[in-house]
Amino acid sequence: MNRLKVVADIAVLNCYEDIVFLDDDEAIKECASFPVIGKSTEAPDGEIFVAVGNPQTRKRLMELYKDRTQPVLIHPNAVVAEDVKIGSGTVVMAGAVINPGTKIGRGVIVNTSSSIDHDCSVGDYSHVSVGAHLCGTVRVEESVWIGAGATVINNVNICGGCTIGAGAVVIKDINDPGTYVGVPAKMTSKSNLTRGGGTA
Numbered sequence: 001m002n003r004l005k006v007v008a009d010i011a012v013l014n015c016y017e018d019i020v021f022l023d024d025d026e027a028i029k030e031c032a033s034f035p036v037i038g039k040s041t042e043a044p045d046g047e048i049f050v051a052v053g054n055p056q057t058r059k060r061l062m063e064l065y066k067d068r069t070q071p072v073l074i075h076p077n078a079v080v081a082e083d084v085k086i087g088s089g090t091v092v093m094a095g096a097v098i099n100p101g102t103k104i105g106r107g108v109i110v111n112t113s114s115s116i117d118h119d120c121s122v123g124d125y126s127h128v129s130v131g132a133h134l135c136g137t138v139r140v141e142e143s144v145w146i147g148a149g150a151t152v153i154n155n156v157n158i159c160g161g162c163t164i165g166a167g168a169v170v171i172k173d174i175n176d177p178g179t180y181v182g183v184p185a186k187m188t189s190k191s192n193l194t195r196g197g198g199t200a
Contacts, residue, residue: 005032006112007051007091010073020044047071050089050107055125055143058107062089062125070106078110087124096128105142114146123160132164150185161191 004021008031011019021036022043028036037044040061047069050061062070070089074080078096087106092098095113102116105124110116114128117135123142128134132146135153140146141160152158152170162174165181165188174180177191 004051006093007049007073008032008034010075010091010093011049013076014071014073016047018046043068049073049091051091053109053127055107055127055145058089059125059143062107099136111148117154129166163191 008019019034021031021034022038022040023036024039030036041064043065048065049071050058052058052061072086072088072090074092075094077094078092080092080098081100083100084098084102084104086104087108089106090104090108090110092110093112096110097115098104098110099116099118101119103121104110105122105126107125108122109127111128111130113130114132115134116122116128119136120134120138122128122140123144125142126140126144128146129148129150131149133151134140137155138152139157141158143160144158145163146152147164147166147168149166150164150168156170157173158170159175159177161177163179164170164185165179168181168185169183170180171184176187178187179189179191180187
């Protein structure tokens with residue numbers, strides 16, 4: 001629920017007032033002083049934002065509500081270049097920097113104090129964690145998790161369905177879904193996801 005508190009705070013800073021939460025755990029009655037009013041499939045009328053960490057769950061819920069307005073939430077203390085393109089349902093948290101020429105997909109989490117440099121592409125449902133850095137012209141495909149403090153050097157491509165461990169440094173293209181850790185990053189386990197990020 002901690003991420004939900006952060007998203008709620010950003011929503012308030014973006015002048016949203018009537019904020020409610022949905023959660024499939026019926027024991028949870030409130031989050032960040034806002035009421036939890038039902039399950040994830042029971043959204044009332046209005047705009048909806050899916051603040052779920054798991055990319056497959058985030059994708060499923062965003063598709064469930066594809067006919068609803070899914071806003072982009074950007075913290076006022078984030079720095080986003082004027083020409084950056086950001087897909088619906090994406091959140092950009094405090095202290096994040098997104099530089100010119102970058103494209104961010106749908107349902108992406110750009111977390112606190114992370115940076116995405118010029119001309120990058122971040123695929124749908126990916127997560128750039130706290131303090132992670134994508135150098136210029138990096139391409140990240142769908143449903144990739146870039147761990148806290150990780151760095152991806154210039155001109156590197158990362159295929160869908162990958163997890164890049166905290167503090168890892170990616171210095172060459174990653175073409176096989178899996179978990180990568182270390183400096184330089186090396187695969188430690190294969191993923192059961194396809195390159196596009198969907199289930200195999």
